[in-house]
Amino acid sequence: MYLCTDARAERGDLAEFADAALAGGVDIIQLRDKGPEGAPLEARQELAALEVLADACVRHGALLAVNDRADVALAAEADVLHLGQDDLPVEQARKVVGDEVAIGRSTHDVVQADAAATEAGVDYFCTGPTWTTPTKPGREAAGLELVRHAAEHAGHGRPWFAIGGIDATNLDEVVAAGAERVVVVRAITEAEDPRAAAAALRERLL
Numbered sequence: 001m002y003l004c005t006d007a008r009a010e011r012g013d014l015a016e017f018a019d020a021a022l023a024g025g026v027d028i029i030q031l032r033d034k035g036p037e038g039a040p041l042e043a044r045q046e047l048a049a050l051e052v053l054a055d056a057c058v059r060h061g062a063l064l065a066v067n068d069r070a071d072v073a074l075a076a077e078a079d080v081l082h083l084g085q086d087d088l089p090v091e092q093a094r095k096v097v098g099d100e101v102a103i104g105r106s107t108h109d110v111v112q113a114d115a116a117a118t119e120a121g122v123d124y125f126c127t128g129p130t131w132t133t134p135t136k137p138g139r140e141a142a143g144l145e146l147v148r149h150a151a152e153h154a155g156h157g158r159p160w161f162a163i164g165g166i167d168a169t170n171l172d173e174v175v176a177a178g179a180e181r182v183v184v185v186r187a188i189t190e191a192e193d194p195r196a197a198a199a200a201l202r203e204r205l206l
């Protein structure tokens with residue numbers, strides 16, 4: 001199970017939150033902070049938040065992921081770099097981060113999913129959004145059809161995750177469509193008890 005979180009600057013509880021989510025069963029945690037107006041964090045702020053997450057990952061044996069920026073992934077000694085369709089191409093990102101960092105790719109339709117399933121340098125891909133979500137406004141839903149496609153055609157041999165609008169109320173549908181791994185944001189970041197929320201999702205993925 002893969003969690004994307006912002007830096008929780010307003011709440012000031014990033015370390016406690018990460019500990020709770022990881023204790024609940026999150027395996028990979030990504031810092032994804034687009035800022036209040038969609039403006040990304042300054043690199044120094046991003047590195048500071050990543051340090052907090054890195055310490056939590058060490059405590060729980062989890063993986064640390066960086067969104068979008070290959071230079072920051074390298075500087076933070078992250079395990080994973082996640083790239084969308086409009087981010088740095090995988091080939092160029094690979095030159096920056098080397099071979100030790102796993103690279104993930106977002107996909108939003110069957111063509112992109114098939115490409116990510118075979119593209120050199122990609123270690124995993126995500127399909128989504130499964131449902132429209134306020135976390136990614138303006139992005140049309142790819143639906144459970146894309147999950148089914150990845151399960152039946154695209155995923156073989158390469159790990160993939162379903163993302164977008166997934167929570168405890170609909171996780172069973174995603175699993176029934178063939179997903180074995182999911183990425184969530186609000187289902188854990190907005191939970192009153194992030195540990196319990198993570199555990200409730202995790203137990204249904206086993």
Ligand SMILES: Cc1ncc(COP(=O)(O)OP(=O)(O)O)c(N)n1
Pocket residue numbers: 002004030032067068082083084085086087104105106126163183
């Ligand atoms: C694990 C994971 N999956 C998908 C995304 C989305 O990436 P992208 O399409 O580049 O959009 P932004 O997150 O950058 O807004 C992700 N970040 N992580």
Ligand SMILES: Cc1nc(C(=O)O)sc1CCOP(=O)(O)O
Pocket residue numbers: 004106107108126127128129130133134135136139163164165166183184185186187
């Ligand atoms: C960051 C992101 N990427 C998506 C994609 O489809 O690539 S959907 C998404 C947001 C997922 O947030 P929530 O779990 O709160 O719906």
Ligand SMILES: [Mg+2]
Pocket residue numbers: 067068082083084087
């Ligand atoms: Mg991106």
